Amino acid sequence: MSKGHATAWGQLPLSLNQLCLATVLRCGQSFRWKASGPDEWSCGFPDRIISLRQSPTHLHYRATFPSPPPPSSKDDTIEIVKDYFNLSVDLAALYEKWASADPNFKKKAGEFRGVRMLRQDPWECLIGFICSSNNNISRIGQMVDKLCATYGTPLGTITHTSTNPLSPSSASAENKTPPTEVPYYSFPKIEALTGSDVEETLRKLGFGYRAKYIYKTACMVQNDRPKGFLKTLRDDKDYKEAHAELIQFTGVGPKVADCVCLMSLDKMGAVPVDTHVWQIATRDYKFGKGKHRSLTPAIYEAVGDLFRDLWGDAAGWAHSVLFTADLRTFSDRLENTKTTTTVNSKTKVKIEVKEEEVEVKEEEEGEEEEVKEEVIKTVEKRVRKRGANGKVKAEVTIKTEEVTERRTRRRRG
DNA sequence: ATCTAGCCTGTTGG
DNA sequence: ACCAACAGGCTAG
Secondary structure, three states: OOOEEOOEEEEEEOOOOOOOOOOOOOOOOOOEEEEEOEEEEEOOOOOOOOEEEEEEEEEEEEEEEEEOOOOOOOOOHHHHHHHHHOOOHHHHHHHHHHHHHHHHHHHHOOOOOOOOOOOOOOOHHHHHHHHOOOOOHHHHHHHHHHHHHHHHOEEEEEEEOOOOOOOOHHOOOOOOOOOOOEEOOOOOOOHHHHHHHHHHHHHOHHHOOOHHHHHHHOOOOOOOHOOOHHHHHHOOOHHHHHHHHOOOOOOOOOHHHHHHHHHOOOOOOOOOOOOHHHHHHHHHHHHHHOOOOOOOHHHHHHHHHHHHHHOOOHHHHHHHHHHHOOOHHHHHOOOOOOEEEEOOOOEEEEEEEEEEEEEOOOOOOOOEEEEEEEEEEEEEEEEEOOOOOOEEEEEEEEEEEEEEEEEEOOOOO
């Protein structure tokens, strides 16, 4: 059990169409949730650790407090959870709307249900996305962990039990990883990041040039803004106003500002345009027809407008579904790829079956064009797993892929 | 208005 | 195993 004072598990009814925990907590909105067990996730909040599990019908939650609560106090964790996951928004209804307006959304959404926007703390969101510049999700998570461990408040530990399914090579017999006690921390308060040593410390921790951005932004929020400034961007300002305020901070450009607007300030129409969204716009929606070389502010806004015209007021929420579908982490769910998971008592085998696919890309007339043909051949292999008694336990077909790529550059016109 | 180089460094794919 | 190139950009010029 965890050191700390854990409450009993509570639950609230919730369908997978409203929330898919394993997707939402890994798609790069928040960088702090850890897998604390098989299908269990934990994260430090200001005064407690919250742990979550999900069944097809319910979301299960419990809190672990650093010190025992007074006997009469009632646990308000459910309120925090409802707020954090924006549960007053009916996501399934929105999916219906987006799917009827956009065939491409309809096609992708099937494998990515329950992708909703979190309603995070604006300060945490701001710092998290300053870390995200020119960076990958895995490293951002590690950086935010270090930030919390260095400048946050200890909240106790959570017992982590083995999370990843045993890899086929080491799947034999008894190699369970033993449970470990993992410390959790709150996210640092604003004041904690205004110390004169902060930039240097963060550089030593591997934050690179982002160390200065974090320190300077903390100082600006703390010293040059009224108390509670970021929350007023949520309550008193519209999207454009909030965005304009956010890009005043060092290390915050249009993209980071849109992330903060969308994920913490209730601005559902904010569409952060990063390399993924740019890819989606040009590849799937033929934006600009290959004309643009770089993402200027004007083009940045035009991409957002494209999606706002298509999906409406909550375009930022819709964008997140397609963004998530574009992440490599979830590439096993792509439509031309079917995955089967075979489970017996000791082994989990994941098999990817990729269907044959021939893709020809063409760009517009008059320009130099690159024609890329990607041919994926699949080779079948049948594998039988037998138990000690020789009885067949499982039979699977594994298809491995051979990819050949042909590139030709030529001029037309 | 628009473009470019430079920035830090862990992860990832060849 | 190693080594580039990339990664959910921003700033200054």
